[in-house]
Amino acid sequence: MPTPDTASKIPVTVLTGYLGAGKTTLLNRILSEPHGKKFAVIVNEFGEIGIDNELVVNADEEVFEMNNGCICCTVRGDLVRIIDGLMRRKGKFDAIIVETTGLADPAPVAQTFFMDEAVGAKTKLDAVVTVADAKWLTDRLKDAPEAKNQIAFADVILLNKTDLVTPDELRELEARIRGLNPYARVHRTERAKIDIAEVLGRNAFDLDRILTIEPDFLEEQDHHHDHHHGHDDHHHGHGDHDHGAAHHHGNGLKHYHDEDMQSVALRTDKALNPDKFFPWIQDLVAKDGPSILRCKGILSFKDDPERFVFQGVHMILDGDHQRPWRADEPRDSRIVFIGRNLPEDKIRQGFESCIA
Amino acid sequence: MSDTQAPISSLADRARPVDAGAPVVGVHFLGATPVFVLGEDVLLFAGDDERRVKTHAGVILASVSDGKRIVTGGDDGKLIETRAGGENRALASDDKKRWIDQVALGPEGAVAWSAGKTAHVITNKREERRFEAPSTVAGLCFAPKGFRLAIAHYNGATLWFPNTGAAPERLEWKGSHLGVTISPDGKFLITCMQEPMLHGWRLADGKHMRMSGYSARVRSFDWTAGGEFLATSGSEQLILWPFDGKDGPMGRQPKILARAEARAAVVAAHPRQPVVAVGYADGAVKLVRIDDDALILARQSDGQPVGALGWDDAGQTLAFGTEAGAAGVLAL
Numbered sequence: 282m283p284t285p286d287t288a289s290k291i292p293v294t295v296l297t298g299y300l301g302a303g304k305t306t307l308l309n310r311i312l313s314e315p316h317g318k319k320f321a322v323i324v325n326e327f328g329e330i331g332i333d334n335e336l337v338v339n340a341d342e343e344v345f346e347m348n349n350g351c352i353c354c355t356v357r358g359d360l361v362r363i364i365d366g367l368m369r370r371k372g373k374f375d376a377i378i379v380e381t382t383g384l385a386d387p388a389p390v391a392q393t394f395f396m397d398e399a400v401g402a403k404t405k406l407d408a409v410v411t412v413a414d415a416k417w418l419t420d421r422l423k424d425a426p427e428a429k430n431q432i433a434f435a436d437v438i439l440l441n442k443t444d445l446v447t448p449d450e451l452r453e454l455e456a457r458i459r460g461l462n463p464y465a466r467v468h469r470t471e472r473a474k475i476d477i478a479e480v481l482g483r484n485a486f487d488l489d490r491i492l493t494i495e496p497d498f499l500e501e502q503d504h505h506h507d508h509h510h511g512h513d514d515h516h517h518g519h520g521d522h523d524h525g526a527a528h529h530h531g532n533g534l535k536h537y538h539d540e541d542m543q544s545v546a547l548r549t550d551k552a553l554n555p556d557k558f559f560p561w562i563q564d565l566v567a568k569d570g571p572s573i574l575r576c577k578g579i580l581s582f583k584d585d586p587e588r589f590v591f592q593g594v595h596m597i598l599d600g601d602h603q604r605p606w607r608a609d610e611p612r613d614s615r616i617v618f619i620g621r622n623l624p625e626d627k628i629r630q631g632f633e634s635c636i637a
Numbered sequence: 638m639s640d641t642q643a644p645i646s647s648l649a650d651r652a653r654p655v656d657a658g659a660p661v662v663g664v665h666f667l668g669a670t671p672v673f674v675l676g677e678d679v680l681l682f683a684g685d686d687e688r689r690v691k692t693h694a695g696v697i698l699a700s701v702s703d704g705k706r707i708v709t710g711g712d713d714g715k716l717i718e719t720r721a722g723g724e725n726r727a728l729a730s731d732d733k734k735r736w737i738d739q740v741a742l743g744p745e746g747a748v749a750w751s752a753g754k755t756a757h758v759i760t761n762k763r764e765e766r767r768f769e770a771p772s773t774v775a776g777l778c779f780a781p782k783g784f785r786l787a788i789a790h791y792n793g794a795t796l797w798f799p800n801t802g803a804a805p806e807r808l809e810w811k812g813s814h815l816g817v818t819i820s821p822d823g824k825f826l827i828t829c830m831q832e833p834m835l836h837g838w839r840l841a842d843g844k845h846m847r848m849s850g851y852s853a854r855v856r857s858f859d860w861t862a863g864g865e866f867l868a869t870s871g872s873e874q875l876i877l878w879p880f881d882g883k884d885g886p887m888g889r890q891p892k893i894l895a896r897a898e899a900r901a902a903v904v905a906a907h908p909r910q911p912v913v914a915v916g917y918a919d920g921a922v923k924l925v926r927i928d929d930d931a932l933i934l935a936r937q938s939d940g941q942p943v944g945a946l947g948w949d950d951a952g953q954t955l956a957f958g959t960e961a962g963a964a965g966v967l968a969l
């Protein structure tokens with residue numbers, strides 16, 4: 282059956298961020314820049330948008346659970362309808378921006394693009410962009426689970442209002458963010474000022490682009506060598522620290538372990554057995570999907586000349602062969618899970634058992 | 638199950654082509670004149686002389702017809718009635734300019750529409766009434782008997798009696814319900830859901846019916862002549878649920894006809910005979926005879942999904958159009 286290829290699908294950028302972080306400032310900035318693009322903008326009812334020559338639709342953020350009785354299997358019912366209606370104006374805009382309220386969970390928005398076949402056939406999720414207030418992020422991470430969700434879920438994070446904090450505080454904040462979400466791109470901004478190309482057209486949800494996990498993971502290390510100590514390889518500081526416990530792994534990787542939200546990164550240079558891997562990951566997301574916010578991975582299967590890439594949101598998995606392995610690249614398999622109270626040991630053991 | 642069926646007879650070259658030039662999102666007949674509802678705002682009257690009538694200041698989101706008029710809801714927050722001569726007038730407008738995305742026609746000239754959570758009715762006595770649904774209205778239809786409006790929403794459907802003070806009747810079933818229909822005998826209410834399945838209630842006792850097995854969300858359904866079957870899209874075949882007995886499809890299997898490579902995108906039952914027109918996601922249109930699964934090709938596939946199709950009142954003419962703006966009229 283012919284389906285529109287990815288290139289012809291309308292990209293959708295989701296803007297999240299806690300109240301007052303600068304989300305609307307970023308939105309107005311995107312819309313007012315002379316980029317020659319036309320946007321359809323879906324704003325929440327309380328949003329204030331300074332531009333009126335664009336196609337603006339009010340949404341009421343109706344989060345609908347699916348019939349399977351699972352609390353994590355949700356879609357944004359209003360988006361299903363609005364996108365259907367917007368696509369009747371096809372050709373009148375180049376991209377869609379969805380602005381969510383400060384209290385919104387990004388997962389139902391993202392899941393809408395995977396769960397609704399009609400929406401997924403015509404649009405594609407480009408990236409979840411989260412704006413965070415540098416001055417208040419630490420407090421929000423303590424008292425607002427939504428704020429933590431938005432950081433953990435993001436592909437791109439604007440650490441905004443950096444002029445209101447010291448360089449040390451900023452480094453601390455970035456480490457905090459890394460502890461929650463090792464693969465997001467973090468940008469420091471003032472008044473949400475940023476090159477629009479860093480926000481739009483990211484293709485973060487494109488399976489072909491799940492490449493950036495490791496570089497971001499590693500590039501932070503040098504900044505923090507001086508500030509934190511403790512080379513105990515396997516110490517985990519869950520539960521008993523207000524600010525999360527920072528530590529270095531033996532190889533220089535640094536983690537902040539959040540009280541309940543964390544990432545689990547897996548890696549092996551041994552080929553995986555697909556007949557073991559797929560049942561394992563499907564069983565994992567079926568059982569632990571509610572606590573897994575997102576996952577991404579690049580896999581090397583035994584006797585398979587092609588890289589397999591996948592990503593997931595809660596219980597939804599989307600994966601495909603991407604391209605042949607190049608001769609000059611190591612055939613490593615890498616997966617990152619981000620979630621709440623992840624059963625890390627169980628995940629690690631399960632992954633090990635998938636080695637061919 | 639083999640996909641290599643014998644070559645089916647074709648009437649495709651007898652169809653009169655119509656260059657709609659814009660996605661076809663609805664097909665109606667006003668008398669003998671086929672009218673195509675186009676994305677964005679145009680009704681294309683495709684009779685002997687072609688005429689384009691601009692209706693909304695925006696996109697047409699929903700359309701419905703009783704053969705004498707077409708009523709459309711738009712993203713300009715207007716509800717507009719267009720008659721056979723092309724003359725149109727606004728029946729209502731939303732005070733906040735919200736999208737009017739559901740419309741339904743009822744007995745004796747009644748009209749229903751919705752914007753957001755509010756369902757409105759202009760009754761057969763020309764009075765306007767409104768009802769606040771628990772969530773956004775996602776489907777509307779009038780019952781064939783009595784003055785009742787069925788409203789689909791999150792976690793179920795509601796039967797509302799706009800002319801009486803009677804309390805609305807709530808039919809509960811977890812999940813998002815995105816469309817609603819009532820069987821011609823008035824005994825069953827069926828919704829299509831966000832999941833690839835239908836849900837049904839027997840209105841006499843509220844007994845539930847789950848109708849699943851689809852490969853995609855069901856976006857199009859229609860009752861076959863006499864209300865014998867509910868014909869549905871959403872699968873790589875035509876799925877017909879039997880409603881001939883007092884239990885409807887409870888404990889019974891659907892009839893599965895017209896297996897194809899492509900998914901059935903839209904269905905329209907012949908008004909008189911046990912025949913269903915099916916428009917596929919690959920552009921093919923087939924006429925399917927329910928009794929023996931005999932197929933007649935009405936449009937060759939061209940890779941562009943069929944957007945809408947419909948019969949004239951007598952069942953003599955079928956009109957269809959694709960999302961790419963190709964349309965046709967086939968006189969039988």
Ligand SMILES: [Zn+2]
Nearest residue numbers: 351353354596
């Ligand atoms: Zn779930």
